[in-house]
Amino acid sequence: MAQSAQLNASILKKVAMALSGIFLITFLALHVTLNFISVLSEDVFNEASHFMGYNPLIQYVMQPVLAFGVIFHFVMGFVLTAQNSAARPIAYAKYNGAANASWSSRNMIISGLVILAFLGLHFYDFWFPEVSYKYIAGTAPDATRYYGELVHKFHSPVRTGLYCVSFILLGFHLWHGFASSLQSVGMHNKYSRFLSKVGLWFAVVVPAAFVIIALFHHFNN
Amino acid sequence: MKLTLKIWRQKNAQDKGGIVEYPIDGIEPDMSFLEMLDVLNEGLINKGEEPVAFDHDCREGICGMCSLFINGEAHGPDRGVTTCQLHMRMFKDGDTIFIEPFRAKAFPVIKDLVVDRSSFDRIQHAGGFISVNTSGNTIDANTIPINKDDADKSFDAAACIGCGACVATCKNSSAMLFVSAKVSQYALLPQGKVEAVDRVLNMVHQMDLEGFGNCTNTGACEIECPKGISLENIARMNREYLAASLKG
Numbered sequence: 336m337a338q339s340a341q342l343n344a345s346i347l348k349k350v351a352m353a354l355s356g357i358f359l360i361t362f363l364a365l366h367v368t369l370n371f372i373s374v375l376s377e378d379v380f381n382e383a384s385h386f387m388g389y390n391p392l393i394q395y396v397m398q399p400v401l402a403f404g405v406i407f408h409f410v411m412g413f414v415l416t417a418q419n420s421a422a423r424p425i426a427y428a429k430y431n432g433a434a435n436a437s438w439s440s441r442n443m444i445i446s447g448l449v450i451l452a453f454l455g456l457h458f459y460d461f462w463f464p465e466v467s468y469k470y471i472a473g474t475a476p477d478a479t480r481y482y483g484e485l486v487h488k489f490h491s492p493v494r495t496g497l498y499c500v501s502f503i504l505l506g507f508h509l510w511h512g513f514a515s516s517l518q519s520v521g522m523h524n525k526y527s528r529f530l531s532k533v534g535l536w537f538a539v540v541v542p543a544a545f546v547i548i549a550l551f552h553h554f555n556n
Numbered sequence: 557m558k559l560t561l562k563i564w565r566q567k568n569a570q571d572k573g574g575i576v577e578y579p580i581d582g583i584e585p586d587m588s589f590l591e592m593l594d595v596l597n598e599g600l601i602n603k604g605e606e607p608v609a610f611d612h613d614c615r616e617g618i619c620g621m622c623s624l625f626i627n628g629e630a631h632g633p634d635r636g637v638t639t640c641q642l643h644m645r646m647f648k649d650g651d652t653i654f655i656e657p658f659r660a661k662a663f664p665v666i667k668d669l670v671v672d673r674s675s676f677d678r679i680q681h682a683g684g685f686i687s688v689n690t691s692g693n694t695i696d697a698n699t700i701p702i703n704k705d706d707a708d709k710s711f712d713a714a715a716c717i718g719c720g721a722c723v724a725t726c727k728n729s730s731a732m733l734f735v736s737a738k739v740s741q742y743a744l745l746p747q748g749k750v751e752a753v754d755r756v757l758n759m760v761h762q763m764d765l766e767g768f769g770n771c772t773n774t775g776a777c778e779i780e781c782p783k784g785i786s787l788e789n790i791a792r793m794n795r796e797y798l799a800a801s802l803k804g
Contacts, residue, residue, distance in 0.1 A: 422662070429656070467701065519771075521798060
């Protein structure tokens with residue numbers, strides 16, 4: 336008698352976790368590209384940000400989808416971590432995890448929690464003021480304000496430091512998460528080795544670009 | 557060699573258990589780890605104490621019976637070996653060695669270092685087989701041509717001895733490497749494709765019922781596996797499960 340596939344099956348949960356991760360990786364690529372424009376051109380950055388801030392497709396379709404993806408990824412991460420902890424009720428007296436697995440793969444929950452804390456700060460810095468500007472105060476659109484708002488946030492060395500530390504932890508998260516998400520959706524073929532290398536580059540380049548952006552605006556202004 | 561052993565002692569499944577320290581002397585580097593435990597037990601028996609219970613059978617790295625989590629690693633610090641193939645030359649004179657049972661909710665301790673791995677048997681019973689008519693008209697398996705690459709990969713997966721090192725070493729106590737090896741060895745062969753959908757659904761369902769954790773692809777299982785079972789099998793099982801979910 337065959338079991339039917341169940342939505343709470345371990346494999347489906349990890350596939351869902353992987354798909355939400357791949358979605359967030361795609362978003363990160365877009366985010367870092369847009370942000371890096373601020374290093375190159377104030378005007379183009381303002382233009383691009385204004386487009387993102389007022390385009391109805393992005394605001395009313397992509398933004399809710401993104402919010403769902405972020406919340407789903409975090410909630411699923413906590414659920415899986417709780418289940419995994421319950422699977423070993425008595426811990427080893429001596430456990431040498433470093434002997435056979437990387438730090439980043441063993442500590443996704445730690446890097447994930449740092450990213451979650453960072454998102455709180457990031458929302459406080461950018462998203463809440465944006466919502467307040469547009470929907471609470473109802474201020475008229477101003478396509479020239481974005482660069483100044485961005486630069487202002489990086490005046491503080493503490494905030495800039497917190498951002499940089501978070502980006503480094505993001506790098507650790509991606510270092511394992513990118514290739515892991517491909518493995519979880521069942522990809523293991525002649526392209527896997529190449530894609531894993533792409534993942535490692537992504538895990539270095541994207542956080543490094545974010546760090547450069549933060550430091551550039553801190554020291555440049 | 558003179559060593560200090562810190563061994564998990566537990567009278568029975570209900571006992572709380574704890575680490576007990578044993579000094580031991582006169583250990584030869586060419587002894588196997590299990591022979592070192594035999595020496596310890598001989599000494600304990602001579603002193604009228606309860607010997608340390610541990611699993612073992614073939615002592616040739618074939619049966620998968622010996623377990624043990626040694627100094628924080630399943631089957632100890634060597635690679636590609638079971639505990640019976642681990643030699644004392646891997647340790648230094650004066651070392652302190654932690655010896656613990658494989659830890660997982662699905663592998664409850666029976667006594668000392670002996671754990672109940674019958675959860676693996678139940679997963680196998682759920683679908684780790686092919687149904688063959690044995691009433692006299694059995695078709696010779698060799699009459700069905702099989703691609704060499706598939707046959708090799710199937711054989712590699714079938715090399716899994718079900719020792720449980722993957723579960724023991726995984727930080728999540730996941731049994732995905734074991735289950736995926738058992739799924740893969742049939743999924744790659746024409747004889748196994750007939751029941752492929754039922755097999756993967758039933759085996760994964762049973763794996764989840766047993767209380768194993770979720771795989772997070774750390775790769776520790778592959779490194780600690782004495783038979784070198786590849787993570788490729790886990791990816792294959794994920795694909796099989798997704799395809800079966802759509803069909804089943």
